[in-house]
Amino acid sequence: MIDNPLFWVTAVISVIITGISKGGFGGLALLAVPLMALTISPVQAAGIMLPILIVMDWVSVWSYRKHWDKRLLILMLPGAILGILAAWRFAAYVDDQFVRICVGLIAVLFPIYAVLKPTGREDMIVGNKPLGMISGIAAGFTSFIAHAGGPPFQAYAIPQGLEKRIYAGTAVMFFFVVNFVKLLPYAMLGQFDKANLTTSFILIPLAPIGVLIGVWLIKRIDQDVFYRILYGLIFAVGVKLLWDGLA
Numbered sequence: 001m002i003d004n005p006l007f008w009v010t011a012v013i014s015v016i017i018t019g020i021s022k023g024g025f026g027g028l029a030l031l032a033v034p035l036m037a038l039t040i041s042p043v044q045a046a047g048i049m050l051p052i053l054i055v056m057d058w059v060s061v062w063s064y065r066k067h068w069d070k071r072l073l074i075l076m077l078p079g080a081i082l083g084i085l086a087a088w089r090f091a092a093y094v095d096d097q098f099v100r101i102c103v104g105l106i107a108v109l110f111p112i113y114a115v116l117k118p119t120g121r122e123d124m125i126v127g128n129k130p131l132g133m134i135s136g137i138a139a140g141f142t143s144f145i146a147h148a149g150g151p152p153f154q155a156y157a158i159p160q161g162l163e164k165r166i167y168a169g170t171a172v173m174f175f176f177v178v179n180f181v182k183l184l185p186y187a188m189l190g191q192f193d194k195a196n197l198t199t200s201f202i203l204i205p206l207a208p209i210g211v212l213i214g215v216w217l218i219k220r221i222d223q224d225v226f227y228r229i230l231y232g233l234i235f236a237v238g239v240k241l242l243w244d245g246l247a
Helices: 005-022 028-036 042-063 070-093 096-115 129-146 150-160 164-188 194-203 206-218 223-246
Strands: none
Touching (some): 005 042, 005 194, 028 223, 042 129, 042 206, 070 129, 096 129, 129 150
8 A cells, every 4th residue: 555645635635526426526536646656656636536527427327428529439439449549559658757747747738728628620620520530539648648638629619519418427427438448458457456445445535525625616616716726726736737747
């Protein structure tokens, strides 16, 4: 088991924020791996978080089991699997510092994308199958590296004009499959050893607490302010990881 006290501080915060993300503040789960990567290997951090995400996914899948878009999944999932395979080979042949730089870059770019999200190009995205495949590849790759596949998925799926529940259900099903596919390559990277799995099981009970906090917060605070605070934190953690990796 990991005996670094600072790791457990970052891990508890990461799991609770992931739960808050599932409780209504979508996208903020991206903070988990970069924050934990301040104290352990980013690949190990992703490996510890994966079982926790899958447990959360099961609850979401049950909730949205009747509301999802089959055509969008058929279009994007093959690309996502290719992205996962590419990321697996990438992670297997580079050292932790290079992966840390990649995770830091994702963490820096995500808040910038969220704040400066381009608009007005929906017409070239709607029904664009090659772009859907590319978005799937990007989502699979970034999801494998840092559980950060949300932005590439959203960039393609949102302009498709799906009804709100259908969109949410499609996202849930997409990442349920993506996370399930990631199990084998993560295992082949040695990330499901006794220490990591024990750590995951210890942290899992915090997930529903985070979800309940998210449900409570979304009714009581200004969501824009909350997002700005979390985006700022994600950006700062990303800069720190880039600094550490490059230094």
